[in-house]
Amino acid sequence: MSVRMELSRILIRELNDYQIIELREVTQEGDDIAQKENGRSFPIVIGLPEAQAIERRLKGVAIKRPQTHDLLGNVIQQMGGKLESISINDLADHTFFATLDVRMKDGTLINIDSRPSDAIALGIAGNVPVYVAEHVLEAASKDDKPE
Numbered sequence: 474m475s476v477r478m479e480l481s482r483i484l485i486r487e488l489n490d491y492q493i494i495e496l497r498e499v500t501q502e503g504d505d506i507a508q509k510e511n512g513r514s515f516p517i518v519i520g521l522p523e524a525q526a527i528e529r530r531l532k533g534v535a536i537k538r539p540q541t542h543d544l545l546g547n548v549i550q551q552m553g554g555k556l557e558s559i560s561i562n563d564l565a566d567h568t569f570f571a572t573l574d575v576r577m578k579d580g581t582l583i584n585i586d587s588r589p590s591d592a593i594a595l596g597i598a599g600n601v602p603v604y605v606a607e608h609v610l611e612a613a614s615k616d617d618k619p620e
Contacts, residue, residue, distance in 0.1 A: 492524035
């Protein structure tokens with residue numbers, strides 16, 4: 474089973490080698506999606522270029538030429554696909570694994586291997602839903618707790 478998540482915050486510290494995004498659980502209440510009180514959340518460590526791309530897309534900052542995430546989105550669209558969702562489906566050795574879930578014109582759903590940061594950078598501007606496998610959410614919650 475997968476759990477719907479949202480990007481709750483992004484921490485950019487340009488002097489660090491790593492940046493952090495945090496995903497938080499959301500729940501369906503009627504037609505609105507609302508944040509669960511005390512909902513589960515977890516951080517993902519990402520690189521500075523990916524963090525900057527996510528931040529630019531969140532703020533709607535246009536750039537003159539397509540970046541890698543824009544290029545991938547253009548390729549998917551030109552090939553007749555639509556990014557339907559992002560699935561974070563595994564966690565191994567502190568590394569998250571994800572797929573871009575692309576619906577093709579003929580209705581076929583294809584899953585393209587991706588880093589979560591790249592997938593989120595691509596999907597964030599289009600408000601594409603993010604799903605996290607329950608076992609990943611449980612493992613990430615355990616990793617987040619002090620021993």
